[in-house]
Amino acid sequence: xxxxxxxxxxxxxxxxxxxxxxxxxxxxxxxxxxxxxxxxxxxxxxxxxxxxxxxxxxxxxxxxxxxxxxxxxxxxxxxxxxxxxxxxxxxxxxxxxxxxxxxxxxxxxxxxxxxxxxxxx
Amino acid sequence: xxxxxxxxxxxxxxxxxxxxxxxxxxxxxxxxxxxxxxxxxxxxxxxxxxxxxxxxxxxxxxxxxxxxxxxxxxxxxxxxxxxxxxxxxxxxxxxxxxxxxxxxxxxxxxxxxxxxxxxxxxxxxxxxxxxxxxxxxx
Numbered sequence: 001x002x003x004x005x006x007x008x009x010x011x012x013x014x015x016x017x018x019x020x021x022x023x024x025x026x027x028x029x030x031x032x033x034x035x036x037x038x039x040x041x042x043x044x045x046x047x048x049x050x051x052x053x054x055x056x057x058x059x060x061x062x063x064x065x066x067x068x069x070x071x072x073x074x075x076x077x078x079x080x081x082x083x084x085x086x087x088x089x090x091x092x093x094x095x096x097x098x099x100x101x102x103x104x105x106x107x108x109x110x111x112x113x114x115x116x117x118x119x120x121x
Numbered sequence: 122x123x124x125x126x127x128x129x130x131x132x133x134x135x136x137x138x139x140x141x142x143x144x145x146x147x148x149x150x151x152x153x154x155x156x157x158x159x160x161x162x163x164x165x166x167x168x169x170x171x172x173x174x175x176x177x178x179x180x181x182x183x184x185x186x187x188x189x190x191x192x193x194x195x196x197x198x199x200x201x202x203x204x205x206x207x208x209x210x211x212x213x214x215x216x217x218x219x220x221x222x223x224x225x226x227x228x229x230x231x232x233x234x235x236x237x238x239x240x241x242x243x244x245x246x247x248x249x250x251x252x253x254x255x256x257x258x259x
Contacts (some may be wrong), residue, residue: 001154006147013146014139017206021138021196023198025130046211068212073146074133075210077171077240078178079201085179085244100237107214108221115218 005061034095036083039076043103044110046075051111055118087117097098133194141202145174149207161223164216167209168236174208179247187255200251 023045024038031037048072058066080103087096149170156166178200185196213236220229 009150010143010147013150014143016141016146017138017202018135019257020205021134021201022130024201043210047214050211050215051218059157064154067215068150068153069146072149072209072212073142073206075212077208077210077213077236078174078204079208080210081175081237081244082182084179085241085248093186104211104212104233104237106213107210108218111218113216 001061001064005065008065012065012069013073015099016070020074020076034087034090034092036080036087036099039079039083039102040099043075043080044106046071047107047110048114050075051116052118053114054111056121057118058067129195134197137194137196137198138202141198142206145203145206145208151210153212160219161225161228163228164213165231167213167216167234168239171208171213171236172239174204174244176243176247178204178208179244180251181253183248184255187252 020042023042025121027038027041052069053063053071080099084096084099087093087099153166156169158165181199181204185192185200214224217229217233220226220232
C-alpha cells in the first residue's frame with residue numbers, strides 16, 4: 001500500500017474512534033440500567049455497515065480504508081470485554097451473559113443482513 | 122432550557138481519542154495485513170490483537186479508574202482511543218460469518234468462544250495485576 005493509503009488509514013481510524021466515543025456518550029446519557037447499551041449499539045451498527053460494504057463487493061484498498069480502518073476502529077472488542085467483566089464483578093451475571101450472547105448473535109446477524117442489503121442494491 | 126443533543130466534550134478529549142484511534146487503527150491494520158490468514162483458517166491476527174488489546178485496556182483502565190483524578194487527555198488517549206480502536210468487533214463478526222458461509226461451523230464457534238473466553242480472562246488478569254501491584258483490596 002502507498003504512503004497515502006496509510007495516511008488514510010490513520011485519519012479514518014481516528015474518525016472511527018471519535019464516532020464511537022460520541023455515539024457511546026449519546027446513548028449512555030439516555031440509557032437506564034446496567035446493560036452497556038452504548039457499546040452494543042456501536043458494535044451492531046458497525047457490523048451492519050461492514051456487512052453492507054462487503055455486500056457491495058468493495059475490495060482491495062477501498063475495503064481496507066472503509067472496512068478495516070473506519071468500521072474496524074468504530075467497533076471495539078476490548079471495551080465490550082471490559083464492560084462485561086465489570087458487570088460480573090458487580091454481581092450482574094445475567095446482564096453480563098446477555099451482553100455476550102446478544103452481541104455475538106445479533107452481530108453475526110447484522111453482518112448477514114448488511115451483506116444481503118448490499119447485494120440487492 | 123433545551124436538551125443538549127451532543128455531549129459537551131473537552132477539546133483535549135477529542136484530540137486524545139483521534140490520536141489514540143489513529144495509532145491503534147494503524148497498528149491493527151499493519152498487523153492484520155502482515156499476518157493475514159485464509160478465509161477458512163483460524164483468524165490468528167484479530168484473535169491476538171483482540172486479546173492483547175483487552176489485557177492492555179484492563180491494565181490501563183484499572184490504573185486510571187482507581188487513581189483519581191482522571192486525566193482528560195491521557196485517560197481517553199489510551200482507553201477509548203488506543204485500546205478501543207486497536208481491537209475490533211466488526212472484523213471479528215465478519216470472520217465468524219465467512220467461516221459459517223464455508224460450513225466451518227466448529228471453527229466459527231471455536232473462534233467466537235475462544236475470543237470471548239480469552240478476552241474475558243485477559244481483562245481479569247490485567248485488572249488483578251494492577252490491583253495487586255498497587256496493593257489494593259481485592
